[in-house]
Amino acid sequence: MPELPEVETVRRGLTRLVGNAKITSVDVYYEKMVSPEADQFKKMLAGKTIERIDRRGKYLLFRFNDDLTMVSHLRMEGKYDVQPDGNPITKHTHVVFHLDDHRDLRYTDTRKFGRMHLLKTGDETKLVSGLKKMGPEPTPETLTVEYMKQIFSKSKKAIKPFLLDQSNIAGLGNIYVDETLWLSRIHPEQPTNTIPEFQIRQLRENIIAEIKRAIEGHGTTVHSFSTAYGEAGEFQNHLMVYGRKGEPCFRCDTPIEKTKVAQRGTHFCPDCQVLRKDPGVTMVLGLTGGIATGKSTVSEFFKAYQIPVIDADKVAREVVEPGTKGLKEIQTTFGWQMIQPDGTLDRHALGTLVFSQPEKLAQLNSITGPLIKKAVVRKLRGYRRRQVPLVIYDAPTLFEAHGAAGMNEIMVVNVPDQVQLQRLMARDHLSKKEALERINAQMPLAEKVKRADVVIDNSDSVDKTKAQVVRWLNEAGFGSLITDKSN
DNA sequence: ACTTCGACCTGCGAGC
DNA sequence: TGCTCGCAGGTCGAAG
Numbered sequence: 323m324p325e326l327p328e329v330e331t332v333r334r335g336l337t338r339l340v341g342n343a344k345i346t347s348v349d350v351y352y353e354k355m356v357s358p359e360a361d362q363f364k365k366m367l368a369g370k371t372i373e374r375i376d377r378r379g380k381y382l383l384f385r386f387n388d389d390l391t392m393v394s395h396l397r398m399e400g401k402y403d404v405q406p407d408g409n410p411i412t413k414h415t416h417v418v419f420h421l422d423d424h425r426d427l428r429y430t431d432t433r434k435f436g437r438m439h440l441l442k443t444g445d446e447t448k449l450v451s452g453l454k455k456m457g458p459e460p461t462p463e464t465l466t467v468e469y470m471k472q473i474f475s476k477s478k479k480a481i482k483p484f485l486l487d488q489s490n491i492a493g494l495g496n497i498y499v500d501e502t503l504w505l506s507r508i509h510p511e512q513p514t515n516t517i518p519e520f521q522i523r524q525l526r527e528n529i530i531a532e533i534k535r536a537i538e539g540h541g542t543t544v545h546s547f548s549t550a551y552g553e554a555g556e557f558q559n560h561l562m563v564y565g566r567k568g569e570p571c572f573r574c575d576t577p578i579e580k581t582k583v584a585q586r587g588t589h590f591c592p593d594c595q596v597l598r599k600d601p602g603v604t605m606v607l608g609l610t611g612g613i614a615t616g617k618s619t620v621s622e623f624f625k626a627y628q629i630p631v632i633d634a635d636k637v638a639r640e641v642v643e644p645g646t647k648g649l650k651e652i653q654t655t656f657g658w659q660m661i662q663p664d665g666t667l668d669r670h671a672l673g674t675l676v677f678s679q680p681e682k683l684a685q686l687n688s689i690t691g692p693l694i695k696k697a698v699v700r701k702l703r704g705y706r707r708r709q710v711p712l713v714i715y716d717a718p719t720l721f722e723a724h725g726a727a728g729m730n731e732i733m734v735v736n737v738p739d740q741v742q743l744q745r746l747m748a749r750d751h752l753s754k755k756e757a758l759e760r761i762n763a764q765m766p767l768a769e770k771v772k773r774a775d776v777v778i779d780n781s782d783s784v785d786k787t788k789a790q791v792v793r794w795l796n797e798a799g800f801g802s803l804i805t806d807k808s809n
Numbered sequence: 810a811c812t813t814c815g816a817c818c819t820g821c822g823a824g825c
Numbered sequence: 826t827g828c829t830c831g832c833a834g835g836t837c838g839a840a841g
Contacts, residue, residue: 435835813830
């Protein structure tokens, strides 16, 4: 069954159930499973007390008295459970530890892949090959940015098998690799040494956070099975790509694809996770929010730090300026009435026309949409060429306009519903009814928050909002761009 | 020293 | 129904 969060769940459950239990005798039904050979294994364990249970990567370490450690790996399907002695042995029970309180600790494993090694405490890191070269645990203290940068720069292989290799990082398996790559928008076949620093940082944050969340959710339960040590995992309910082939991506709605990478089933979003020849160093942060949530306030903070901001509304105006292809198409489609005497677009006339007719609005969007996209891509290409580290794409309808897939990360500016309503009424001098109409015309703010990587809470003071932006800049590795260090 | 690929096992569901 | 095939949360060792 397990990756790190599941093994940790087992460790905690077993600690509760059999911590301090004493073993009277051991039965081994599948001898290949244990080392040293079965008779010796049984003899060594008889009379021993389980003093504690540790974990390293996906290995369980049972610590007994007299400096004895049993290293146990569950591989694909190994499970421990505790039951009263005398219960009939099932087909797939391979090792039974009889306890002195009339209970059994049983190990079952349909595929017989699991292994148990008994050795002197301390020898496990010298004698068990998997433990010998185990990489750091995915925690903030042990998995450092410096370490990641260093190992990433040295490997040309695809990132997916690289992350599955326990000697690089401990504990990740097929599920959490797919999940964290999706969270970080990295294609599973992207060569590891081509991944830019900002993505290494994102990946690190996502790995650490995802593993932590999964442990808190008691791990992921794939095949339906419930554990005898208390809880069945519930983290499968939080999976973003694993097992979701054909279902819409939670960020951009594109169907999730399933392929094979390094002989393992691999799930990813073809639009969010694009294989890049030269990924470049530029990170694009999508900035969005709801009407009157204060997105422009946040946008101004970035501008104040000289961080380039591409304003989607401004681009939308540029593509219909006099002399543009966009304006010409609007004239052809909607008539000369849409053009004012001075040659500029009559926004009021166009607005009135499309406001009441959804099909006209769709027609307008099909003209301007591609032009905006092209203009944004052109601007981004310029920043990429100049190796600008961070660019903000400020777009009120980022999700609605299907712009999410092109972003490296998405920041949503959020306020409580009531605050949004009050601010909109005050700002635009609207009645409650009018304000609600405008709010309800957009994708619900809660839905945007759900799709966000970072949420900025703008319900308090400007200073508090700014502090959140500054914190994000620091955590994302852009601390050097902050010019007013006093904050 | 690198990466790739079969082997280790059993059960289950899809497709014929 | 019965058969074959492919697939499953992992790792190791042989072969290229």
